[in-house]
Amino acid sequence: MLIENCAVRGLDISAGHIRGVITEQGRLSADQVLVAGGAWSSLLLRRHGVKIPQLSVKNTVLATVPVENVHNGGAADHILAFRRRQDGGYTLAPEGFHEVYIGPDAVRGMGKFFGPMMRSPFGRAYWPASPAGFPDAWGQRRRWALDGASPFESTRVLNPAPHIKSVTKMLADFQELFPQLGKVGAQASWAGMIDVLPDVVPIVDKVPDRPGLWVGTGMSGHGFGIGPAFGRILADMMCGQDAGHDMTRFRFARFGDGSKLVMGPGM
Ligand SMILES: Cc1cc2nc3c(=O)[nH]c(=O)nc-3n(C[C@H](O)[C@H](O)[C@H](O)COP(=O)(O)OP(=O)(O)OC[C@H]3O[C@@H](n4cnc5c(N)ncnc54)[C@H](O)[C@@H]3O)c2cc1C
Numbered sequence: 281m282l283i284e285n286c287a288v289r290g291l292d293i294s295a296g297h298i299r300g301v302i303t304e305q306g307r308l309s310a311d312q313v314l315v316a317g318g319a320w321s322s323l324l325l326r327r328h329g330v331k332i333p334q335l336s337v338k339n340t341v342l343a344t345v346p347v348e349n350v351h352n353g354g355a356a357d358h359i360l361a362f363r364r365r366q367d368g369g370y371t372l373a374p375e376g377f378h379e380v381y382i383g384p385d386a387v388r389g390m391g392k393f394f395g396p397m398m399r400s401p402f403g404r405a406y407w408p409a410s411p412a413g414f415p416d417a418w419g420q421r422r423r424w425a426l427d428g429a430s431p432f433e434s435t436r437v438l439n440p441a442p443h444i445k446s447v448t449k450m451l452a453d454f455q456e457l458f459p460q461l462g463k464v465g466a467q468a469s470w471a472g473m474i475d476v477l478p479d480v481v482p483i484v485d486k487v488p489d490r491p492g493l494w495v496g497t498g499m500s501g502h503g504f505g506i507g508p509a510f511g512r513i514l515a516d517m518m519c520g521q522d523a524g525h526d527m528t529r530f531r532f533a534r535f536g537d538g539s540k541l542v543m544g545p546g547m
Contacts, residue, residue, distance in 0.1 A: 287432035288317075289424070291328050291493070298492030302426040304433055312518050314494040319438060319475040321497035322385055323415045323431060326422065330487055333389035333535055334498060335476045336415055337547070338379040340442040342450055342469035344369040350458045360453045369467060372450040378474070378547065379405045379443060383416030392478040392535060396543055405443075414438065414473070442469040474501045477535075480544040484510050484530035486517070494518060495532060501547035 283305065292300040292307060300309040315321050322334035346368030354363035361373045380386070386393075410417040413435035424430050447469045455464055477483065477498035487493040496514050499507060513523045534541065 285436075287430055287436070288324070289430040289432070290324070290426045293328065293490075296489075296491065298490065304429070310492075312492045312494065314496055314514060314518065316496040316514075318497065318499075318503075319473040320415050320432060321475065321495065323420065323422070325495070326385075327424070328490075330490060330493070330495075332483060332495070332498070332532075333385075333392045333478050335380060335386055335389065335393060336410070336473040337476050337501075338381070338440050338443070338471050339373065339474050339501070339547075340377075340379075340446045340469065340471040341371060341373045342442070342447050342466045343371050344451070344454070345465045345467045347461050347464055350461065360450060360457065362454065370454065372454055374446055374450055374453075377404045377443075377446055377449075379407060381407050381410035381414065381416065383410055383414075383418055383420070384422070385416040389478070392541075396478050396480070396541065399543070411440065414440070438473050440471045440473060442471040474499075474547060476500045476547060479534075479541040480546055481542075482506070482510065482530055483532050484514060484527060485532040487532055500544065 283303070287304045288301045289304060290302050291298060291313060292302055298311060298313050300307055301313055315325055317324055319334070319336040322332050325332060343365065347370070349364065349368070351362075352364055354361070356362070356375055358375050361375055362370045365371055412419055413431070414420070415431075415438070421431055447466060451464055451466060455461060475498055477500060480500040482498040482500060483495045485495060487495055494514065494517075496510055513525065513527070517523050517527075529542075533539075
């Protein structure tokens, strides 16, 4: 059964065991629950005392108007990534420009994020606060009753505004790369929040000491590509079957058991 447009307000836990979820449409029973809430995962889990270090990092992309075919595929260097679209335009994304919004979770996780960020910065712009309603906004509710509206109902779609200077720069970079195109216009630009963990590697695991609770989050900018595989793997693991892969790299406990973090390939 798939229920759309229905927020999960929180987990139903009794005697330490997962019994289901409380949604805005009522209670759903389940002896296993997977939290795969993208940038919202930390907020939901922390409501129940489960802590993960997760940053929401904004990335802006754009679609050009249809132009001459200069490359019939995708490519990236250290400045720009682009991919040919079926409508004849290109989708452009900046390489290495991300915006980090500081909030309570970011501050709490700074001890874990500081080292990796110094070595390989996730962000190029740091803002002191997220817009209201975002998962790690300063004014965001961290505690809420499960019989009233939750933060996931107040902000149903996380849809940040694109970074306009980044849009202008991407167009200029693309035109510099392919001067034969002349002036290239944008037909649309948009942004999204990438949920990042300190080593830029997802958590795909059950939560220790919370029988029945699983987490699949922190895709760190690669969820379109790796999401389907993790979906299959999580389904197998939750059904008690072999994942078919060594999942040690994705274990939940690595942020709290003193392990040395090994960085993933990047956002
Ligand atoms: C601009 C941009 C470009 C990207 N480009 C690429 C790319 O080229 N390749 C790639 O592999 N990845 C890319 N990504 C990353 C990719 O989009 C994410 O990694 C992926 O969407 C994460 O999938 P997810 O299912 O973990 O989370 P999400 O896609 O965020 O899905 C989580 C869902 O859970 C819902 N949810 C959250 N909390 C609740 C709740 N309490 N109750 C009910 N529902 C809830 C949310 O509304 C959302 O629909 C890009 C991301 C951005 C922002």
